[in-house]
Structures are given as C-alpha cells and as structure tokens.
Amino acid sequence: MAQSAHLSTDTTRETCTDKHGGHVLSWQFIFEGISEALRLIVTLDAEVMEITVRSLQTSGYATLLATLLGLPLAVLIALYNFPGRRFTRLVFNSLVGVPTVTLGLLLYTLFSRSGPLGDLGLLYSVEGIAVGQAVLVLPLMVTFIASALESKERKIRDLVKTLGASDFEIALAVIREAYAGVSLAILSGFNRAFAELGIATMIGANIKDVTRVLTTAIALEKDQGMFGLSFALSIILLVVVFSLNYLVSYLRDD
Amino acid sequence: MAIVGGFKVKTRAIITAAILTTIIIGGLLWNPAQPEVKQTLLVSTTTSLYETGVLEAIKSRFEASHPEYNVSFISQGTGLAIETAKRGDADLILVHSPTQEQEFLETGCGVNRKIFAYNFFIIVGPESDPAGIKDLAPVEALVKLSEEAREGKALWVSRGDNSGTHSKEKALWKATGLDLESMRSESVDSPWYIEAGSGMTVTLQLANEVDAYTLTDVATFLKNSMKGNIELVKIVDSGKETLNVYSAIICNPDKNDRGMFEASMQLVEFLIGDETQEILVDFGEDEFGSQLFRPWIPELDTPDSLIVGWVKEYAYIDGSECPSEYRHNEGNLYR
Numbered sequence: 001m002a003q004s005a006h007l008s009t010d011t012t013r014e015t016c017t018d019k020h021g022g023h024v025l026s027w028q029f030i031f032e033g034i035s036e037a038l039r040l041i042v043t044l045d046a047e048v049m050e051i052t053v054r055s056l057q058t059s060g061y062a063t064l065l066a067t068l069l070g071l072p073l074a075v076l077i078a079l080y081n082f083p084g085r086r087f088t089r090l091v092f093n094s095l096v097g098v099p100t101v102t103l104g105l106l107l108y109t110l111f112s113r114s115g116p117l118g119d120l121g122l123l124y125s126v127e128g129i130a131v132g133q134a135v136l137v138l139p140l141m142v143t144f145i146a147s148a149l150e151s152k153e154r155k156i157r158d159l160v161k162t163l164g165a166s167d168f169e170i171a172l173a174v175i176r177e178a179y180a181g182v183s184l185a186i187l188s189g190f191n192r193a194f195a196e197l198g199i200a201t202m203i204g205a206n207i208k209d210v211t212r213v214l215t216t217a218i219a220l221e222k223d224q225g226m227f228g229l230s231f232a233l234s235i236i237l238l239v240v241v242f243s244l245n246y247l248v249s250y251l252r253d254d
Numbered sequence: 255m256a257i258v259g260g261f262k263v264k265t266r267a268i269i270t271a272a273i274l275t276t277i278i279i280g281g282l283l284w285n286p287a288q289p290e291v292k293q294t295l296l297v298s299t300t301t302s303l304y305e306t307g308v309l310e311a312i313k314s315r316f317e318a319s320h321p322e323y324n325v326s327f328i329s330q331g332t333g334l335a336i337e338t339a340k341r342g343d344a345d346l347i348l349v350h351s352p353t354q355e356q357e358f359l360e361t362g363c364g365v366n367r368k369i370f371a372y373n374f375f376i377i378v379g380p381e382s383d384p385a386g387i388k389d390l391a392p393v394e395a396l397v398k399l400s401e402e403a404r405e406g407k408a409l410w411v412s413r414g415d416n417s418g419t420h421s422k423e424k425a426l427w428k429a430t431g432l433d434l435e436s437m438r439s440e441s442v443d444s445p446w447y448i449e450a451g452s453g454m455t456v457t458l459q460l461a462n463e464v465d466a467y468t469l470t471d472v473a474t475f476l477k478n479s480m481k482g483n484i485e486l487v488k489i490v491d492s493g494k495e496t497l498n499v500y501s502a503i504i505c506n507p508d509k510n511d512r513g514m515f516e517a518s519m520q521l522v523e524f525l526i527g528d529e530t531q532e533i534l535v536d537f538g539e540d541e542f543g544s545q546l547f548r549p550w551i552p553e554l555d556t557p558d559s560l561i562v563g564w565v566k567e568y569a570y571i572d573g574s575e576c577p578s579e580y581r582h583n584e585g586n587l588y589r
Contacts, residue, residue, distance in 0.1 A: 056277075112341045113510075113511070113512070114341045114342050114343075118342070124296065124326070124343070205328045206329070207326040207327065208310070208326070208327070209326075210294075210326055220329075223301075223452070223456055224305050225458075225477070225478050225481055225483040227483075247274065251271060251274075
C-alpha cells in the first residue's frame with residue numbers, strides 16, 4: 001500500500017458540490033451545451049468546422065453515388081417490365097429499414113484487410129464511410145423514387161406515347177413530372193446518411209483528423225462524459241439538416 | 255421563369271441550385287487529411303489511455319520528431335483492440351491485460367511486447383457505502399460486497415466488454431474463490447451484477463445512476479469526478495491486486511501486410527524514451543490535480559523495489575516482459 005500512496009486518488013466530491021450547489025446532475029448540461037454550441041459556431045472553431053465539413057463530405061459523396069445508381073434502377077423498376085421486377089422491388093423495399101449497425105458490421109468484415117475487399121483500403125477512410133452510406137441509402141432512394149415515378153407514369157405515358165416519344169423520352173418526361181418526389185427522395189437519402197452513426201463508427205472508427213464526423217464525435221464526447229460539447233455538436237447537426245431541408249424546399253417552391 | 259432542359263423553374267431556384275452545386279463540389283474537392291507524403295501509423299488502443307488525452311500529447315511530440323508519420327488512434331477495449339490487430343487493421347496496440355496479451359503473442363500475430371507505464375485500479379461506489387467495504391483489501395471487499403448484494407443492499411456494475419479492466423475485474427472475482435456465475439444466476443429476482451457492455455466513462459455513469467460499486471482505472475475516475483459527471487467516491491484503494499500495467503505490442507510483419515513495422519518500432523522506442531516517460535510524470539497534474547500514469551522505465555533503476563516485484567509477478571511472461579520467441583528484429587528494445 002505504501003508504494004501506491006503517492007498515486008493519491010483523493011475524491012473530488014467536495015469540489016463538485018461546491019461548484020454546482022450540492023446537486024451535480026441537473027439542467028446544467030443542457031445550458032452548458034447550448035452556450036458551448038453558440039461559442040463554437042460563433043468563433044468558427046477549427047475542429048468543429050472540420051468535423052462538420054467532413055460529415056457533409058461523406059454524406060455528399062454517398063448521396064451522389066446512390067443517386068447515380070438509384071435513379072436508373074428506380075426508372076427500370078417503375079417504368080419497365082422485366083422478369084423478377086416484383087422481387088427486386090420487394091428486396092429494395094425491405095432493405096429501407098436495414099439497421100445501420102448490421103450494414104456497418106457487414107461492410108467492416110468486407111473492408112477489413114483480412115476481408116475480401118481489404119485491398120481497396122476503404123477501412124478507416126472518408127471514402128469507405130461514403131461507400132457504406134451509399135449502400136445504406138440506396139434502397140430508400142430506389143423505393144421512394146420508384147413510387148414518385150409510378151404515381152406520374154400512368155397519367156402521362158399514353159399521352160407522350162401518342163406524341164410518338166421513344167422509351168427514353170418517356171422516361172425523361174416522367175422524371176420531369178415527378179421532379180418534386182424525386183428531389184425529396186434524394187434529400188431523404190442525404191438526411192439518413194448525414195445522421196447515421198453505425199457505419200461511420202464501424203468503418204471510420206472515429207479517428208481524429210481523419211474519419212471523425214459529427215455523429216461519431218457526438219457519441220465519443222458523450223462516452224467521455226463531455227455533455228457540453230456533445231450537445232454543441234448535436235445542435236450543429238440539427239442546424240445543418242434544417243438549413244439544407246429549407247434550401248431544398250425553397251428550391252422546389254413554385 | 256426560365257426553361258432549363260424542359261423544367262420550368264424560377265430564377266432564384268437556379269441561383270440556389272448554383273450555390274448548392276458549388277458547396278457540394280467544394281466539399282468533394284476539400285481534403286482535410288494530412289499531406290499524402292505522410293504514412294499513417296494505426297494504433298489500436300484501450301479507452302482508458304485514449305480518453306485521458308495522454309496519447310494525443312504523446313502523438314504531437316512523436317509527429318514533431320518524426321514528421322514522415324501521422325499517428326491515428328482507434329479507441330477500443332483491449333479485447334477489441336487485439337481483434338483489430340489480428341485482422342491486420344492496425345500496426346500496433348497499446349493495451350493493459352497481461353493474460354490477453356500473452357494469448358495474442360501466442361497466436362504469433364504480435365511481437366516485441368514492451369511495458370511502458372502503470373497505475374492502479376480502484377473500487378468506487380456511493381459515498382454512503384451501503385456494503386460497508388470501505389478500506390478493505392480488494393478481494394475481501396468483493397467477498398463482503400457479494401454477501402451484502404445478495405441481500406439486496408448493494409449493486410455491482412461490470413464493464414462486461416472484454417476490455418482490460420473487465421479482465422482485471424474477472425481476475426479479482428476469481429481470487430475471491432466465489433463462483434460468480436452461480437451467484438449471478440441465483441439472484442435473478444433482484445439482479446445485483448449489472449453488465450454495462452460499455453467503456454469506462456459510460457460504466458461509471460451507470461454505476462452513479464443506480465448507486466452501485468464498480469472497478470475503474472484511476473485516470474478515468476478522476477476525470478469524471480473533476481467534471482462533476484459522477485458522485486461516486488473511492489472505496490477501496492490501490493494495492494498489489496489492483497495493479498494496472500500498460501504495454502505496447504507490435505503486429506508481426508510476417509502476418510500483417512501494412513508494412514509499418516519499422517515505424518511501429520520507432521513509436522515504441524519513443525514510448526519508452528525519456529521524452530514520453532517525462533510526459534507521463536507530469537500528465538494530469540494541471541487538469542486532474544493528480545498524476546494519472548506512472549512511467550515504468552525509471553522504476554527499472556531500482557530492480558529490488560516493491561513495485562518492480564509486483565509488476566514482474568503480475569505482468570511478466572515467463573520472467574520477461576517479452577520472451578525471446580516473441581521477439582522480431584527487436585534491435586535495442588530489450589537492452
């Protein structure tokens with residue numbers, strides 16, 4: 001025992017009670033969080049900005065990738081008859097609600113160096129998170145875009161066909177008509193990618209300056225007992241989501 | 255109104271779209287990562303080291319003297335950290351669980367184990383100490399705690415995440431000679447053994463919420479106490495049974511194709527070098543009002559001291575911190 005006496009672990013209960021008037025757990029964290037958030041935003045804190053931009057980056061890449069794949073797929077499912085169409089649709093519909101941790105786990109085993117895709121070097125990278133999030137939001141986008149297209153399809157297919165349009169032109173005309181629904185589907189995809197935690201944690205591992213994004217930073221700070229910063233980052237996340245949604249609705253507003 | 259590709263859109267919508275496109279493209283081009291010339295050294299590490307911030311302090315010094323490397327930490331429990339290394343997703347590990355470390359060395363995936371620091375675990379609990387175990391020796395305290403707990407007077411929170419702290423906890427329960435499994439199953443009506451399955455801070459918060467006892471490392475406990483996150487107090491002090499030893503193990507280059515063995519060796523040499531050992535002495539004084547980690551290397555100057563005896567007994571493998579069959583191009587590491 002004597003040997004460890006120098007490693008004193010005097011408790012700090014007195015300090016806690018003095019500082020917070022006898023009750024440590026209170027509204028304090030919430031108020032602290034809000035003022036901390038304001039401070040970090042107003043001073044454009046470098047680390048917070050970097051994390052925010054990286055979050056936008058991963059979900060931006062993911063949305064772009066998922067749109068490039070999802071839009072043609074949705075057109076195929078909504079406008080063309082092919083064998084297995086109903087089944088394909090069912091698969092995408094079911095995958096809309098896939099838990100992010102399940103997908104994260106699957107992708108981790110694929111991307112790990114001892115996994116089949118290990119050579120791509122996607123583990124612990126922004127690109128890896130983006131690919132993972134693209135896989136996550138693809139079913140959602142395909143399903144929502146396909147429904148948007150189908151709702152407009154019947155109305156105008158016959159009309160444009162009588163005007164002598166080709167299949168490709170019909171598809172373009174339907175997308176044009178269903179534009180509001182399609183953009184909403186893409187935005188929903190972005191929102192889900194931006195707000196998800198499972199994939200970013202498992203693929204990115206929350207490495208400082210490399211793969212730390214808003215959601216993983218929030219979880220980490222909470223795990224470390226830093227509720228103030230956790231709240232601050234959450235507020236930033238919400239502000240970004242609100243602003244983006246506002247922008248898109250403004251864009252659609254006719 | 256303007257016509258773009260057949261879409262009827264308002265001018266302001268075009269402007270908004272242009273702004274959005276600029277933001278997206280700007281975001282895609284923006285690259286926050288360090289210059290490509292730097293090689294990334296992936297260190298899979300235990301939460302108790304990472305969460306105190308000591309690794310960030312060491313990292314910045316190491317990167318200053320080794321500008322060609324960029325150190326990235328993956329913060330996990332010891333069990334997971336070892337699994338990550340086994341999969342080839344890390345270059346070296348910094349952990350604190352001698353039994354798990356020995357198993358890792360035996361798989362052949364890890365080489366050149368080196369002890370670099372130590373401190374102590376403590377048992378914390380509610381200030382009222384419902385089990386009446388204050389200042390008992392750790393093993394006695396657990397025996398009494400389990401008796402009181404079975405009568406519904408006390409609760410125990412276990413990390414339950416296969417971390418180094420968890421394995422220490424299991425070792426302590428084992429030393430009591432009690433059959434923990436059967437005690438847990440007999441008390442299904444009012445479970446007193448709670449498994450958190452989380453990191454140290456979350457476990458402390460859980461114990462704090464339900465007025466339970468738990469085993470914690472001194473560093474994480476002090477940090478949360480100072481921040482006012484928990485009202486738990488130290489119940490059982492540090493001693494021989496609660497010794498906590500941190501070691502570095504490098505991934506065997508024959509089984510890991512990341513090609514960072516040399517860099518990992520440099521980091522380990524840096525960990526046991528004077529600069530890091532001095533950082534360890536001072537770290538935590540300002541922020542936590544107490545030293546958090548004890549440097550190990552200076553202790554070797556007094557090989558007959560009590561602490562060296564404890565560490566050798568607890569954390570050495572066959573009388574050595576790394577038996578020769580687990581060494582690989584070790585250079586001057588074991589002078």
